[in-house]
Structures are given as structure tokens and as C-alpha cells.
Amino acid sequence: MCHQTVGLTARHLEANGIPTVILGSARDILDEIAVPRFAFTDLPLGNPVGPADDPAQQRDILTSTLRFAEAAPLPQSSVVLPVVWSGTPDWRETYMSLDDPEALRAAGDARRASQQARKQ
Amino acid sequence: MTKAHRTFVSYIDKSRDFYAAQGYDAPYRWATASTAPFTPLSKPLSERRVGVITTSSLSSDSALEPYVAPSLPAPDAMATDHLSWHKGATHTNDVGSFLPLDHLNALADDGVIGSLAPRFAGIPTVYSQRRTTKWAEHIRAWFAEDDVDLALLVPL
Structure with a gap:
């Protein structure tokens, strides 16, 4: 939901005269919204600027993002930035995993019960 | 190299x-939309004032309203537990990995950007697209006060 939030915000700012660039890691959500300028880092959600505890890479990614923003010729311009990820290699599979359907169903039931209790 | 999936x-699918x-x-x-608004960058990056927008919050208690806060000194911690990110694969103890205020300040010192805006902004993440756009207008007004001429949006 973070990416939709900034996508809508970028569109509002841009329509009112403030240029924008988004640096994020969920490209499908931003592709659907259609945003002015988007630099993509293919990293686990949480560290769009670069892997945690790697300030040199973060600064390189940030500089590339700003240079891209300066050069982007048209709306919906995007760039895939090179990243070096040295953490767990299966991060794409483990996010929102469906491996334990019974636990997921139980979590959903608990959440609905909690929401229902708050309404009463 | 070939593969059977992207x-x-x-x-969205996940x-x-x-x-x-x-x-x-x-x-x-x-x-969803098929076209995007666009404001060209009419002056170079080295003359631009960059304002940052984050989806993280100053505290877990203040996660429900948009806010502005001083860019410097950059906060040494932000509230992120309420957001959806990959808590099994990484962490958010390194604020520079998602709120790059110190990095931007260094880039200003190096002349890559003109300056870092005096305040950064935060926007809550909610399902309501109407509320989000309403809050975006608060941020537009704050950034106009600060003469921001490039907004960098950094979602977790």
C-alpha cells in the first residue's frame, strides 16, 4: 500500500507543478497507477534506497535516481537500477508465502474477529 | 539463460x-490510470531543492495523519512496524535505507543537488485513495512553503 500511496501523491504534486521522482521496489503497483518518473530497485520491500547497512550503495542508487529524474523526457519514464543484494536469495518466494494455508486462514479469522469486536 | 516465470x-498478485x-x-x-501528469525539470539538478516524502512515521502513535518534520538532523529511527514490508528478509534500523536525508545532505554539499528542503513529509498508507489524495494536498502546500522544486518519494 506504500507504493500506491506515493504514486497517488506524486500524481497530485506533478499535476500542481512540483516535479517528482519515486524510488521504490514494487514496480507493478506503480506501473498500474502511471506515475511521472520511477526508479526501480529490485530489493525486498523495506529498503528502496539500497540494502540496509550499505551506505555506499545507497548513495550510488540515490545519485542515479536523481540523475535519471533530471534526464527523464516523458511521463511514465522508468529505470531499473543495478543493485547488489547479498541477503537471503529466496526473498521473492518468502514474502506473503502461501505455504501454510491453515495458519493463513486462522490469521484471517482472528483478524475478522478482532475487527468485529471493535465495531461492537 | 531462460526461465518460465517473470x-x-x-x-498485486501476491x-x-x-x-x-x-x-x-x-x-x-x-x-489505475493510463496516462500520468508531467512537469518538466526546467532547471538543473544542481539548482534544485529536494523534498523527501516517506511512508514511515515519527512514532507509532502518529501514524494516522500526514506530517512534516525537520530534515536535519535526520531522525535516527522511524516507526515502520505498522507497514507491510519484508520483515523476514531485511530490517529498517538503518534509516538511510528508506529515508535518505543524510545522503541528500551530502549530495548537496557535493553540488549534485542545490539543497535539501528544510522539512521532509510523511504520509500514512491507507486503503482509501480519496483520503490519500486529500493528504497529498497538505504535502503540496507544505512543499510550496519550502520552495521545493523536486519531490523524492520513497515508499517502504
């Missing part, structure tokens, strides 16, 4: 399947 994660598995039958309707 490399990049589709978060979250739909995840919440369906939790028993939510009606999938969320994501915002």
Missing part, C-alpha cells in the same frame, strides 16, 4: 492471493 515480484488465503474473497481494487 523475475520481478507482482505485489497480496490478492495472500488475502484470499486468509478468507478475504473480494480483492482490493488498486488505483
Whole structure:
């Protein structure tokens, strides 16, 4: 939901005269919204600027993002930035995993019960 | 090299399947558009004032309203537990990895950008697209006060 939030915000700012660039890691959500300028880092959600505890890479990614923003010729311009990820290699599979359907169903039931209790 | 599936994660697909598995039958309707507004950058980066927008919060108690806060000194911690990010694969103890105020300040010192705006902004993440756009207007007004002429948006 973070990416939709900034996508809508970028569109509002841009329509009112403030240029924008988004640096994020969920490209499908931003592709659907259609945003002015988007630099993509293919990293686990949480560290769009670069892997945690790697300030040199973060600064390189940030500089590339700003240079891209300066050069982007048209709306919906995007760039895939090179990243070096040295953490767990299966991060794409483990996010929102469906491996334990019974636990997921139980979590959903608990959440609905909690929401229902708050309404009463 | 070849493969039978795309490399990049589709978060729209993942979250739909995840919440369906939790028993939510009606999938969320994501915002969509076919064209984007565009304001060209009319002056070079080295003369621009950059304002940052984050989806993180100053504290877990203040996660429900948009806010502005001084860019410097950069906060040494931000509240992120309420947001959806990959808590099993990484962490958010390194603020520079998602709120790059110190990095931007260094880039200003090096002349890459003109300056870092005196305040950064935060916007809560909610399902309501109407509320989000209403809050975006608060941020537009704050950034106009600060003469921001490039907004950098950094979602977790």
C-alpha cells in the first residue's frame, strides 16, 4: 500500500507543478497507477534506497535516481537500477508465502474477529 | 539463460492471493490510470531543492495523519512496524535505507543537488485513495512553503 500511496501523491504534486521522482521496489503497483518518473530497485520491500547497512550503495542508487529524474523526457519514464543484494536469495518466494494455508486462514479469522469486536 | 516465470515480484498478485488465503474473497481494487501528469525539470539538478516524502512515521502513535518534520538532523529511527514490508528478509534500523536525508545532505554539499528542503513529509498508507489524495494536498502546500522544486518519494 506504500507504493500506491506515493504514486497517488506524486500524481497530485506533478499535476500542481512540483516535479517528482519515486524510488521504490514494487514496480507493478506503480506501473498500474502511471506515475511521472520511477526508479526501480529490485530489493525486498523495506529498503528502496539500497540494502540496509550499505551506505555506499545507497548513495550510488540515490545519485542515479536523481540523475535519471533530471534526464527523464516523458511521463511514465522508468529505470531499473543495478543493485547488489547479498541477503537471503529466496526473498521473492518468502514474502506473503502461501505455504501454510491453515495458519493463513486462522490469521484471517482472528483478524475478522478482532475487527468485529471493535465495531461492537 | 531462460526461465518460465517473470523475475520481478507482482505485489498485486501476491497480496490478492495472500488475502484470499486468509478468507478475504473480494480483492482490493488498486488505483489505475493510463496516462500520468508531467512537469518538466526546467532547471538543473544542481539548482534544485529536494523534498523527501516517506511512508514511515515519527512514532507509532502518529501514524494516522500526514506530517512534516525537520530534515536535519535526520531522525535516527522511524516507526515502520505498522507497514507491510519484508520483515523476514531485511530490517529498517538503518534509516538511510528508506529515508535518505543524510545522503541528500551530502549530495548537496557535493553540488549534485542545490539543497535539501528544510522539512521532509510523511504520509500514512491507507486503503482509501480519496483520503490519500486529500493528504497529498497538505504535502503540496507544505512543499510550496519550502520552495521545493523536486519531490523524492520513497515508499517502504
